[in-house]
Amino acid sequence: MTDGAQERDEPSLSLGVALVLLSGGALVLSRGIEELGLARKGDPGSKAFPIGLALALLAAGGWLVFRWFAERKKRESGGAFSWDALKDGPAANLSAMVLSLAAYAWLLGPLGFASATLVFCPPWMKRLGSRWWVSVAMTVGLVVAVEVLFAGAFQVRLPEGTTFLAIDRFMVNM
Amino acid sequence: MEGFSELFSVGVLVPWVLGMIFGVFVGATPGLTATMAVALIVPVSYRLDDPVAGLAMIIGVSFTAIFAGDIPATHLRIPGTPASAAATLDGHAMAKQGRADHALRLDLFCSVIGGLIGVLALMLVAPQLAKFALKFSNFEYFWLGVCGLSISAAVSQTGALRGLIAVGIGMLLSTIGVDDQGAVRFTFGSMDLYDGVQLIPAMIGLFGISEVLRFVATGGKSVEATEVGRSKPESARHAWAAIWKHKWTAVKSAILGTVIGALPGAGADIAAWGAYGMAQKTSRNGKRFGKGLEEGVIAPTSANNAAVGGAWIPALVFGVPGDAVTAIVLGAFLVYDIVPGPQIFERSGDQVRAIFQIALVTQFLLVIAGWLGIKAFSWILRLPRGAVMVAVTVFSVVGSYAMRDNVFDVWTMLAFGVAGFFLEGRKIPLAPLILGLILGPMIEENLRAGLIKEGGSLTPFFTRPICLALILTLAAAFVGRPLAARWLRYGKTA
Numbered sequence: 154m155t156d157g158a159q160e161r162d163e164p165s166l167s168l169g170v171a172l173v174l175l176s177g178g179a180l181v182l183s184r185g186i187e188e189l190g191l192a193r194k195g196d197p198g199s200k201a202f203p204i205g206l207a208l209a210l211l212a213a214g215g216w217l218v219f220r221w222f223a224e225r226k227k228r229e230s231g232g233a234f235s236w237d238a239l240k241d242g243p244a245a246n247l248s249a250m251v252l253s254l255a256a257y258a259w260l261l262g263p264l265g266f267a268s269a270t271l272v273f274c275p276p277w278m279k280r281l282g283s284r285w286w287v288s289v290a291m292t293v294g295l296v297v298a299v300e301v302l303f304a305g306a307f308q309v310r311l312p313e314g315t316t317f318l319a320i321d322r323f324m325v326n327m
Numbered sequence: 328m329e330g331f332s333e334l335f336s337v338g339v340l341v342p343w344v345l346g347m348i349f350g351v352f353v354g355a356t357p358g359l360t361a362t363m364a365v366a367l368i369v370p371v372s373y374r375l376d377d378p379v380a381g382l383a384m385i386i387g388v389s390f391t392a393i394f395a396g397d398i399p400a401t402h403l404r405i406p407g408t409p410a411s412a413a414a415t416l417d418g419h420a421m422a423k424q425g426r427a428d429h430a431l432r433l434d435l436f437c438s439v440i441g442g443l444i445g446v447l448a449l450m451l452v453a454p455q456l457a458k459f460a461l462k463f464s465n466f467e468y469f470w471l472g473v474c475g476l477s478i479s480a481a482v483s484q485t486g487a488l489r490g491l492i493a494v495g496i497g498m499l500l501s502t503i504g505v506d507d508q509g510a511v512r513f514t515f516g517s518m519d520l521y522d523g524v525q526l527i528p529a530m531i532g533l534f535g536i537s538e539v540l541r542f543v544a545t546g547g548k549s550v551e552a553t554e555v556g557r558s559k560p561e562s563a564r565h566a567w568a569a570i571w572k573h574k575w576t577a578v579k580s581a582i583l584g585t586v587i588g589a590l591p592g593a594g595a596d597i598a599a600w601g602a603y604g605m606a607q608k609t610s611r612n613g614k615r616f617g618k619g620l621e622e623g624v625i626a627p628t629s630a631n632n633a634a635v636g637g638a639w640i641p642a643l644v645f646g647v648p649g650d651a652v653t654a655i656v657l658g659a660f661l662v663y664d665i666v667p668g669p670q671i672f673e674r675s676g677d678q679v680r681a682i683f684q685i686a687l688v689t690q691f692l693l694v695i696a697g698w699l700g701i702k703a704f705s706w707i708l709r710l711p712r713g714a715v716m717v718a719v720t721v722f723s724v725v726g727s728y729a730m731r732d733n734v735f736d737v738w739t740m741l742a743f744g745v746a747g748f749f750l751e752g753r754k755i756p757l758a759p760l761i762l763g764l765i766l767g768p769m770i771e772e773n774l775r776a777g778l779i780k781e782g783g784s785l786t787p788f789f790t791r792p793i794c795l796a797l798i799l800t801l802a803a804a805f806v807g808r809p810l811a812a813r814w815l816r817y818g819k820t821a
Contacts, residue, residue, distance in 0.1 A: 168753040172492065179499055179513070186512050195783030199510035202771045203502040210495045213488070247544040251745060254536070257724065258737045266725070274717050281543070281713020291714050299725050307374030309729045 164220035172214025179207035246280070253277065265314025267296050334681075334688055339380045343685075346372070346384035347391040347692060351700035354395025354407045355707050356715060361392035361408040361595075362534040362651045363719070369527050369659045370726035378663050382678070383685045385659050387696075389652050390689050393595055393631050394438040395700050401430050402704060410595035410631040413603045417616065417623025424619050428701070432566035433621060434628045435697040437577050440570070441629035442690040444581035445588065445636025449643075450683050453672075456644045460669035465777040466787050468645075470797035472770035474804075475647035478590055479762050481804040485754040493755045497763020498770070500524050507772050519735040524764060526658040528727035528740040533757050534651070535723040536744025539716045541751070569621045576606050576622050577629045584630030588637025594650030594758065595634040602630030636686065643667050643679065646769060651758035654765055 186200045253273060260269040271292055278288035303309040333339065346368055353364035368388045372381035396407030400414035401422050414434065421430040463471070476498070480490030503513045504523030514520040570577060580602035587598040606626035607616045616623045638649025639656070646667035648654040657667060665675045665682075672679055727740035747757055781787055788794055 165753045182513055195778040199506050206499045213492050250543045254741055258741055261734055277717045278714045283711045283714045295718055295721055310732050
């Protein structure tokens with residue numbers, strides 16, 4: 154539970170900009186929503202609700218941006234964890250994690266679950282404090298546990314990897 | 328569902344107990360949360376052949392993880408879940424006096440008492456409320472949804488504006504997909520978005536991946552804590568004697584916890600602080616709170632587990648979840664074709680009876696699972712935290728994928744994870760966002776249906792008696808907030 158009246162009123166530029174972009178995008182895209190011509194008397198249609206919400210968020214985002222500029226002189230730095238307070242190390246770690254998560258999700262298709270996990274996990278476990286051999290052993294254990302639980306017990310078809318399937322097919326045709 | 332006997336078949340009991348052990352593990356691990364525990368268990372439970380086993384797993388985890396959060400709060404002064412924050416006061420003070428085992432036994436037994444009172448209230452109140460709710464039409468459901476979201480925003484710890492922003496984002500995202508009139512909105516041409524944002528991957532991302540990112544961004548400092556020394560051995564009888572001595576504190580806190588839990592957005596954390604504040608004000612030892620007093624342990628822990636049962640009352644009867652954990656459970660119920668609403672007792676009577684029975688029996692199983700958690704805590708603490716976080720990432724990916732065997736859901740989960748991390752960094756609460764995502768369609772559909780019925784007139788939305796009562800409740804939530812905040816602050820600091 155966080156507490157603090159000071160934190161509560163602190164405007165955030167990044168949040169304001171994000172809200173403006175999100176709601177602006179929604180407003181632009183809502184122009185493409187097709188009303189199906191089934192509208193009856195009194196029906197506000199399919200566009201009205203998202204447009205109303207987007208306008209409210211645009212106003213909130215605009216207000217945060219305005220307040221950030223209006224109060225920037227008297228603002229003090231510091232406080233608890235915040236995006237802006239991240240130093241080089243954590244910021245680099247964070248960017249690397251986000252990129253490797255995206256790479257992991259992308260690799261699930263061509264490499265399959267097991268191989269993609271073996272590529273993703275050990276370097277991260279090592280980077281977050283485990284030894285190499287522990288990281289590899291834990292990853293193998295994790296892959297086996299997931300395969301047994303999801304693929305074995307629950308019949309989930311985990312991604313098998315198109316690359317390996319193609320190699321299999323090539324070997325069979327040879 | 329035949330009755331209690333079916334619950335004790337191997338096919339139900341094994342996943343149930345395994346789920347509860349998982350709940351203990353996640354709840355007791357600093358940095359992991361009860362919400363994350365429930366979000367990660369849903370895809371597993373969904374794959375079980377017996378739906379009763381799946382429900383047992385989800386319900387077992389939701390109660391166990393809330394209790395387990397008290398374990399690191401007591402030993403390390405770091406709450407395992409937000410609902411355990413109040414346990415860092417007297418619980419940790421007792422641990423420093425070498426009485427951690429005693430504090431945790433109080434926690435465990437009072438969690439059981441609180442949980443039982445919450446579930447009994449659910450069983451008694453929900454069917455009556457459902458009969459009353461049959462009088463509701465589109466106008467009332469519109470305001471019910473608005474009330475649920477607004478109250479969740481109003482009680483948000485980082486301020487009502489941020490709560491409302493979270494609600495707005497959630498509602499805007501809820502418009503993605505094909506609406507009830509067949510219009511396609513914000514799908515970018517992707518068939519995967521026609522059904523809208525998938526709730527479970529979104530929740531796994533918001534509560535699982537965002538926590539992993541926070542851990543990485545802070546270099547693990549988000550879960551740093553100080554451990555206290557070894558605990559003196561004390562018997563369970565000693566704990567029961569203390570609970571008997573303060574039985575009214577336990578009962579009053581559990582009742583308050585149930586009521587607060589039933590308020591949308593309030594949840595177990597606010598219930599715990601509210602009960603702590605009430606116990607402090609009504610106790611003759613009020614000034615000694617925070618220094619290792621048994622009442623200071625009994626009150627919040629009785630309330631937080633009671634709040635879980637309380638939160639299910641509006642969730643089952645109206646489809647309005649009380650907090651993020653209940654929102655996930657509600658999403659899971661939908662997966663099991665249990666559609667919340669006043670007719671739930673007619674349409675899904677067997678499943679609802681099963682839910683009640685599971686929730687009751689879970690309280691007794693909690694004694695075993697909780698005891699194991701207390702004993703296993705030093706082992707949990709020895710696990711490399713970084714490796715645990717990477718494992719959470721893998722389970723988040725697999726859990727999201729497993730819902731529909733679809734990689735698109737993994738991308739959804741990652742997008743919500745990054746968004747959740749960004750928003751939490753900006754102090755935007757995530758629970759109202761999830762509630763907005765769930766309640767957005769209910770609000771829009773009832774608004775449109777109400778307007779069509781009345782030829783575009785808004786008058787009935789403001790003149791029908793139940794609508795007026797809901798509007799007054801809404802106003803009270805915002806006007807009463809400063810008073811409640813003062814009450815809670817006094818409870819924490821005085």
